Amino acid sequence: MPPADNTAALAEATRRRSERARGDAEKAITAAQRSGSRTSFAGIAKAAGVSRSWLYTQPDLVAAIRPFRAR
Numbered sequence: 259m260p261p262a263d264n265t266a267a268l269a270e271a272t273r274r275r276s277e278r279a280r281g282d283a284e285k286a287i288t289a290a291q292r293s294g295s296r297t298s299f300a301g302i303a304k305a306a307g308v309s310r311s312w313l314y315t316q317p318d319l320v321a322a323i324r325p326f327r328a329r
Contacts, residue, residue: 279306279307279308279312280316280319282306282307282308283302283303283306283308283313283316283319284319285306286302286305286306287302287319287322287323289305290302290305290323290326291326295326296326297323297326298326299313299314299320299323302323302326
């Protein structure tokens with residue numbers, strides 16, 4: 259019997275995990291904007307429950323975080 263092909267299920271799980279990570283990061287960025295305090299990539303990553311390395315691979319999120327570093 260050939261092995262089961264579960265690539266579709268794995269791809270779907272990856273897509274959902276990515277969407278959840280992006281949503282959590284966007285919420286953390288919004289919270290930082292509202293607070294007006296200085297924050298860092300590490301702070302956003304921790305608040306969102308994502309890794310800094312993943313965060314750096316998202317150019318739009320990086321652009322949204324950079325202004326907080328100058329405060």
